[in-house]
Amino acid sequence: MKAIHILLEDNSQWPGYSFGADISTSGELVFNTGMVGYPESLTDPSYRGQILMCTYPLIGNYGVPNQEISKWGFSRNFESTQIQASGFIVSHYCEQWSHWKGEKSLGDWLKEENIPGVTGVDTRSLTRHLRAAGTMLAKIIVNETPEWYQPQDHHLVAQVSCTEPHIYGSGSKTVALIDCGAKNNIIHQLLQRDCTVHVVPWDFPVHQHDFDGIFVSNGPGDPRHCAQTIQHLSICLQRNKPIFGICMGHQLLGMAAGASVFKLKYGHRSQNQPVIEVGSNRALITSQNHGYALDHHTLPEGWSCWYENLNDKTCAGIIHRSQRFCGVQFHPEASPGPTDSSHLFSRFRELVEQCS
Template sequence: MQEYKRATLILDDGSRFEGYAFGHEAPVAGEVVFTTAMTGYTESFTDPSYRGQILVMTYPLVGNYGVPSPQLDEHGIAYFRESDRIHPLGIIVSDYSEEHSHWNAQSSLGQWLRSEQVFGLTGIDTRELAKTLREKGSMKGKIILEGGTDIPFDDPNARNLVAEVSPKEVQVYGNGPKKVVLVDCGAKNNIIRNLIRPEITLYRVPWDYDFNQIDYDGLFLSNGPGDPNMCSITVEHIRKALERKKPICGICMGNQLLAAAAGAKVTKMKYGHRSHNQPVQEVGTTRCYITSQNHGYAVDASTLGPGWRAKYINLNDGTNEGICHETLPYFSAQFHPEACSGPTDTVFIFEEFLQLL
């Protein structure tokens, strides 16, 4: 059995949680958030929306099925991961499984964290930690090794995290007759997979790229990390795109950016939605979907401009889960229809968008 060094999570309210390091052994500081997802830790850890955060897994046993291969498909996109790296600064689990078993496992979770220089902390009462974060909200935190160097707290939302994860150059997939622009603010790979079709030429562009210079048939706005209010350049580009009356769809941060372009306010949530089981209702209907989510900001639908309305709401807390225009082909979802990991109940949203082209 491997010997683990003692380490402590310290929250900015003074709370301390002691455990053992099983990943990269260097102190880290960021925003501490939790997810209630029971599976899919490989997909969650590679989600760019977790940039700058220390992620708490409330499901107790993590690491039992190891880590899959980083194999790429014909488009250069990883089959089993949502980006090319781990994005959280640290991972906190109750019980790390040293032994793993899965037909597709290439390494253990601990080995993966060490190779990516990500802190892993185990032996923590994650139920108590999640209760603390629910009551007090997401907090700044740091993980310090016993006898190691102390570091200051850090607020990742004070910087433009989207700029850190967005690609630097335009990438093109396919050669179909319909042109779709994907504004990549930290897009998960499965969004790209769902948009690559024989009939589509997909332009994947950086967050601050002026995509209005492309003669596109549809615009797609991706998910991403941090504060959407940092992306004023993107919002201005979207406002110009609204004048073209071409179909627009947004996911997660894409919902927030579209709403901002429509005049709405976007504010920080107490502890956000990070799970596979968020119930969402389509406004004006009795249809309800179980959704995968990862976001810490929400749209105030009451501040939307004329012609816009809420399309979905969260049945747990009543927050906005999507918007749409009443007459033009613009709509968005705060949840993740591509899931990965999570339920695929709402994957039809991609078809709704593509049928509008």
């Protein structure tokens, strides 16, 4: 393996070895503490513009699965059609992989997708560095030194969203899924609940159409770039059609109501984030992947914090006390992660049914 290094914006350097594409890259360095799920994470559009580091020490030991296309035409094993992360950093890359669904090695997949991978990195030390100093920009330097890439300066949602509407399924209720970088499994969850899903671009005027419900997806980058989405949702809030948001969708819903967001020091990216339903003792273990959070103190009258993150007490969900509007910061579709909160899709479907 070729010796390379990682350069952080504070000028600290971390040595490693290349096991992916032999190219340099830059982006925002973030860490995920999940033990499994690297195929889903790497293809999650929320990682666009970021270099992903896994804290679990052994990565690649089950290889990369095949597409396994569902009857609706989506892969069951990947969350989009390509790797979205700009680079991948691990402690130990397992060259010898084994899994009955495996099709190729992680290294071969990264090379096919032209994504650099770095192994032999002291990820424990690097993660502690990021926890202390906060998320920062990084470069993976293989040959030439790339320019710094600041994701906050780019409209990443516009890069990953569809460019025209697509219709999936033939369910009894029509749901508009605002695609800010929607994961495949979100679409699957809605289709499995007797919905006809209209996947529409991030800036689509949903308020001009008569859908039975509106679902706002996850997505990458700073939600404040999505001014048109926020404007359209604010008009939809004047009606009583059900609206549900996931991750960035939750933030956009809150901003449409009048709340504000802030950037977390190092984000929440793992499959074991505990949240509690405010006002009850019901706790859930959730999958999360976000660098921004909604400031629930800025929510207007009529709105409440629905779920709270038990690690840092940030808002993990909002709900309107009298209307059919709600959102969660976590991922009830999981993929990867626990399915403790998958019932929230059924809750949204029930709200759509009640409104009809």
